[in-house]
Amino acid sequence: MHRDQSPLRARSAPELVPSLFLDLDQMLDEFTRLPMRAKFSFDPDMPAVITVEFLAERGPSLNWRIGRGLLHLGLSAMSGSGDVRMWPTLPGERPSSWLLLESQEVEALFEVPTAQLAEWLDATYRITSSEAEMDGLDWDDFLMELLDGPGTHSE
Template identity: 45%
Template sequence: MNGEQAGGRTGRTGWTGRVGEAGPPALRLDIRRVLDGVPVQPIGVEFRFDPSSPMVVSATFTPGHGREVTWRIGRELLYRGLYGESGEGDVQAWPVRGETADVVWLLLESRESSAVFELPMAEVEGWLDATYGLVPAEAEADALDWAAFLGELLDDREQCGD
């Protein structure tokens, strides 16, 4: 998808934070897990953006009971999911138009389980726009600390036993 297609970032307003700030604040949401096509199970999520690793956002899910789980999700994948089907395999996102509000469904799959979450589109879009205001898509590679990024990938792979 390029900037001329639906969901492109061209012309978006950017983050209006002060110079020297690390980035937009975390986005904290009360969302719902979707079961059998119906959003029912409440859960908390916190999205964070690190300008030194701009290609991904982290999402920490906090269920009512159980332990927190953090996923790293491609920023572009999540953004594209606001406007159409995005992603393959373990992480996918797509918009769902509702009677009262538009939402994004986010599918996360692991070896042990899978879950679909309903995210409020307007809040996610506003937060992602702020991240792109801080580090535009065309500057992601310049802002990336390649050594740290590759180190994280290799550490994650070793932890998964691959």
Template identity: 70%
Template sequence: MHPDQSHTPTRPQSEQVASLCLDVDRMLDEFTRLPMRATFRFDADRPSVVTVEFATERGRALVRRRIGRELLHGGLTAMSGCGEVRMWPTLPRERPSSWLLLEAPDVEALFEVPTARLAAWLAATYRIVPAEVEPVPLDWDGFLMGLLDGPEAGAG
């Protein structure tokens, strides 16, 4: 290895999950669907986040989002997420699916995502990195209270 190259340890192939490509539909309105391809990628070094890239049938990438793995997993069976990313199951029918809503200022996109293969893929990611070993998120409420109270809060 050249001294200028940084060594980034990689996991053995047996500990990696292949990307998942799914055919999804973007809902343009109540009756109009735009078929798309969604590619889900998991990096065991950043297990709490799944990268999802949406592309048209012709392969032109439209958007890439990082979505919480827990949000995706929860959205298979119940309402999950808040704010600009939410997911929830559709009404029962022959093809189980979930709605995935992505919002940004002045634009939103609603996708219907088939759930069977996504559920199996997510299960594979949890076998590699179980939820309980993911990094603990920062306690934002406690952090902000500490900032607002400041060191002088006790002296008064």
């Protein structure tokens, strides 16, 4: 048996929790919705963070890294502060939440369907619980990247 065919080889997270593609609406104003697709990705090496790629029909996609706990809580209650906030919409035909993203360059409000997102987030928590999501985090590298930005480590 070739060593890469070992039955003991661990499955990768994409096999365990494939990326979730969701159709959501960006609210351009009070009455205008722009349908778009978003890809939610989970990395077991950084389980506290979900990467959301907003897939534009034309032009480049936009990536945001959002706390998994913020998304999970935002399905049922107000969650987050600052650049990222999420909260449930009023009850209606289809359960959804508002996701607000703000930065110096962009401000965007999205209506996100919650049923599929909740199921997908639950699958990520089965891989890494909320209690264990900070285990193994290299705090020195994390703080250096946070303070200096990626790729600008000073010695």
